[in-house]
Amino acid sequence: MTKILMVCLGNICRSPLAHGILESLLPDTEYYVDSAGTANYHIGESPDHRSIEVAKLNNIDISGQSARQFKISDFDTFDIIYAMDTSNYDDITKLARNSSDKSKIKLILDANEGHSNQNVPDPYYGDFSNFETVFNLLNTSCQIIAGQLKQ
Numbered sequence: 679m680t681k682i683l684m685v686c687l688g689n690i691c692r693s694p695l696a697h698g699i700l701e702s703l704l705p706d707t708e709y710y711v712d713s714a715g716t717a718n719y720h721i722g723e724s725p726d727h728r729s730i731e732v733a734k735l736n737n738i739d740i741s742g743q744s745a746r747q748f749k750i751s752d753f754d755t756f757d758i759i760y761a762m763d764t765s766n767y768d769d770i771t772k773l774a775r776n777s778s779d780k781s782k783i784k785l786i787l788d789a790n791e792g793h794s795n796q797n798v799p800d801p802y803y804g805d806f807s808n809f810e811t812v813f814n815l816l817n818t819s820c821q822i823i824a825g826q827l828k829q
């Protein structure tokens with residue numbers, strides 16, 4: 679079983695979408711996908727209603743997800759940890775205990791050609807069009823990631 683964790687700040691906007699999209703592209707017999715936030719602001723909450731809506735428009739149901747905070751033991755549980763932006767990347771990197779932990783952390787948009795080293799923009803204070811932009815960026819990344827994993 680390959681285990682993949684998606685991480686953003688609040689675990690209510692971006693990482694729940696990345697979680698739902700990648701999960702929809704991989705067989706659950708071989709892959710486990712989860713998400714978490716670096717912050718504790720929204721623990722136990724459902725995804726933002728705009729993330730739920732943009733996922734639903736694309737036939738993905740993320741409404742059952744519940745926000746949780748990233749924890750050190752996630753480095754033991756997961757094989758790959760995708761950060762949504764460089765701030766999340768730096769925050770998780772600071773928690774890494776050794777080079778093995780560090781080697782698991784990647785920036786998700788590095789999967790997209792032309793988007794290397796870029797951030798999935800935080801849509802929290804934006805409008806629905808910002809959530810559509812996030813969905814499209816993550817959908818491209820997840821399609822590429824799923825293709826690479828299945829090779």
Ligand code: 4NP
Pocket residue numbers: 686687688689690691692693715719800801802
């Ligand atoms: P996320 O978006 O990191 O994509 O889940 C945010 C959600 C909540 C907050 C910031 C970003 N907040 O400040 O509460």
